[in-house]
Every structure is written in C-alpha cells, then in structure tokens.
Amino acid sequence: MFKNLFKKPSTIIQIKAPITGEILPLEKVPDPVFSQKMMGEGVAIIPNDENIVAPVEGTIVQIAPSKHAIGLKTPNDREILIHVGLETVSLDGKGFYVLVKEGDRVSVGDRLMTVDLGYIRNKVDHIITPMVITNSNQSQNEYILTTETECVAGKTTVLTISG
Template sequence: MFKKLFGKKEEISRDETVYAPMQGKLVPLEEVPDPVFSQKMMGDGAAIIPAEGKVVAPVNGEVIQLFHTKHAIGLRSETGMELLIHIGLETVSMNGEGFEAHVKEGDKVSVGDLLISCDLGLINEKASSTITPIVITNGDILESVEKADAQETDLGKTKIFEVKAK
C-alpha cells in the first residue's frame, strides 16, 4: 500500500563492468616492470600491452584528473570507483610529446569514448615501456573485484574487471 503512495524506491546498481581502454594484450598488474604498479602501491588492477595508441573510456563516468603531460588520466565511474590509466612507464618525462587529449577534467564520458591518442613508436623510443596500468585507486569502496584472465583486448568491448561496490 505505501509503495503505491510513495513510489517504489529506485535501486542503484552496485555492480559495474570495466572494459579494456586499449587494444592489445591484458596482463596481470604484477607483470608491470615498475614496483609502484606491480606491488600495487597505488591500488589493484591490470595492465595492457598496447597494440595501438588510442585510449578510450573503460566505464561510464567523469574525467576527474588529466595530467598536464597527458600521459595519465583519472576517471570516476557511476559507482564511485576511481580508475587511473597510466600510459606507458617513465612517460611523464616526455612532457606531453606524442600525446593528445580529447577530453578535459569535468567531462562526462561513456564506455568507448576517445580519451587520449598517443604515438606508441615515440613512447617506445623515449620511455621505458608502453605497458599501460589500469589501477583502481579507491579499492576500499569495493566489496569485490573479479579480474579477467590474460587475453587479447578489443578496446571498449573486452571486460577486464567485474566490480561490486560496498
């Protein structure tokens, strides 16, 4: 009776899928040749060895940080999960050379929207690696994270994590 009077309470989904932000090969975070990522100092996640230089939104959400060097981007998903996508290793020293941002802080994004383009050849030449960690920086808000096994990825389509928020 009260449901009819006051309307049904809307359920907010606490489950979320994170899709591959890049074309390439998904590998465990532990295989990233940088202890900050491999030892999960910034959080848990996975990495992609990219086959092309396009980075797309892996979730629906908002751009919360875009580094001025455009080598990394932070997103907040609809469940509040925060993701850091760090393109390559030692790429901050490139000072933005070879990177082009297609979004800015505060932009709303949907899965598959182009975030950043980069020149993988230049990254190979000037940085230590093109491997791209995808890290959940606020994992404490999650009840569970199920990671996909190592596999080839199709950007914006291959599931890399299934998460459940608390």
C-alpha cells in the same frame, strides 16, 4: 533468518579495456608502485593501438599536466586511473594527444586520447599501460581479472568488481 533482509544487494561493475592489446595482471608491471598495488587494484595492457577510450561511464576528474595519465570517476564513486607507459611523465606531453578535458562526462568507448606508440616506445623502456582503481582500498570489493589474454578497447571486459 533475518541477517540478509537488510543487506545491501551486491553490485557488479564491468570495466572495459581502455586500449587494444595484450592483457596482463597488474603484478607483471615492471614498476613496484603498480605491481605491488600501492595505487590500487587493476590490470595492465601492452597496447598495440593508439586510441585510449573510456573503460567506464563517468566523469574526467584529472588529466596529468604531462598528458600521460587520465583519471575518471564513475557514478558509484570508483576512481580509475589510466597510466600510459612507464616513466612517460618525462616525455612532457610529447606523443600524447588528449581529446577530453576535466569535467567532461564520457561513456564506455568514448575516445579520451591518442598516443604515438612509436615515439613513446623509442623514448621509454615500457609502453605497458596500467589501469588502476585508486580508491579500491576503501572497500571490501572483490576484483576479478578476466581470463582473456587479448582485448579490444571499449569492448572487452578486463576487470569485474563485485561487492
């Protein structure tokens, strides 16, 4: 009778799409680091737009020197990495235009960067964009992928965290 009395209430976090495009399960990413969830739970998007936006409210905690990835931290300590394309670190920042800096606070839908998809597509094998919760292994949360197949940046919930 009393076992639920002191139980923390469950929280639900909705993570929006960081870019407009086609939604895929992380397991479909042609890179085992992502597909085997070595970096954490998440989702992947094949982009058809050049704007990367904040999928959650949070703080920019990392921008890769090669500008291909941005890390955010939510107010409830979720760490989210948006990784544009695969093997894009080799582009040395070309084709990526970052609009934020580390320490900036952002809201859902705020533009983080723009990318030259045409340039990137011609230089690497995959423009698929994984978004992972890098500290997902530190909790017992449930990660629920949307049933949608297409998403709009900053609008479509692509991943729900329950726990």
